[in-house]
Amino acid sequence: MLEAIYGASCLAILAVMGLALLRAVLGPSAFDRLMAVNMFGTKTVLLISVFGFLTGRPDFLDIALIYALVNFLGTIAVLRFFEGRKTPACYDEPAEEQKE
Amino acid sequence: MEITAIITALCLVLGSLLGITGGIGVYRLPDFFTRLHACGITDSACAFLILSGLMFQTGTSLETVKLLFILIFLLITSPTSTHALAKAALNSGETPLMEQQQTQQKREER
Numbered sequence: 001m002l003e004a005i006y007g008a009s010c011l012a013i014l015a016v017m018g019l020a021l022l023r024a025v026l027g028p029s030a031f032d033r034l035m036a037v038n039m040f041g042t043k044t045v046l047l048i049s050v051f052g053f054l055t056g057r058p059d060f061l062d063i064a065l066i067y068a069l070v071n072f073l074g075t076i077a078v079l080r081f082f083e084g085r086k087t088p089a090c091y092d093e094p095a096e097e098q099k100e
Numbered sequence: 101m102e103i104t105a106i107i108t109a110l111c112l113v114l115g116s117l118l119g120i121t122g123g124i125g126v127y128r129l130p131d132f133f134t135r136l137h138a139c140g141i142t143d144s145a146c147a148f149l150i151l152s153g154l155m156f157q158t159g160t161s162l163e164t165v166k167l168l169f170i171l172i173f174l175l176i177t178s179p180t181s182t183h184a185l186a187k188a189a190l191n192s193g194e195t196p197l198m199e200q201q202q203t204q205q206k207r208e209e210r
Binding site: 001002005008009013016018022026029032036038039042043045046049050058061068069075076079082 | 142
């Protein structure tokens with residue numbers, strides 16, 4: 001019975017990842033895409049740990065832990081790139097940026 | 101069916117439902133900052149419920165410690181990244197929906 005619950009929550013997490021990808025595709029601003037990618041990464045952590053329990057392999061939890069670390073760093077790294085810009089998408093005004 | 105299996109099943113089902121609610125919120129909400137709120141729900145509540153549900157299954161062993169580390173790390177980093185996202189969005193000129201509506205009303209009044 002518990003394997004069925006593991007399977008159901010795996011499917012639910014996959015559905016949430018699909019919705020996050022949908023928002024990543026539709027997202028008007030770059031920050032929507034970044035938020036969707038961050039959410040996708042967190043859901044991957046959950047999917048790996050639940051799938052590890054589904055197949056009875058406890059060593060998946062190490063992968064999930066490492067993925068949680070990497071996902072956080074990735075989001076913060078991309079945010080550092082957006083920090084100074086007025087409008088994130090355009091690249092034609094770097095000259096003014098240095099003048100500030 | 102021992103009590104731990106029932107608690108795990110309940111936590112996992114609740115966590116998955118919260119995740120789906122957050123996912124639908126991320127898809128349907130009108131503005132970036134409201135979507136950020138929905139994303140925050142799924143990151144913290146859904147992860148907490150699912151990981152604590154799994155923790156009931158492993159009892160006192162190395163897996164529980166690993167799950168605890170994942171849970172603590174997620175609970176620390178996901179609010180931080182959500183906050184950093186909101187700060188970067190505000191700094192880069194992304195105006196919340198409320199502000200946009202207020203500026204439109206001011207233009208109409210003139």
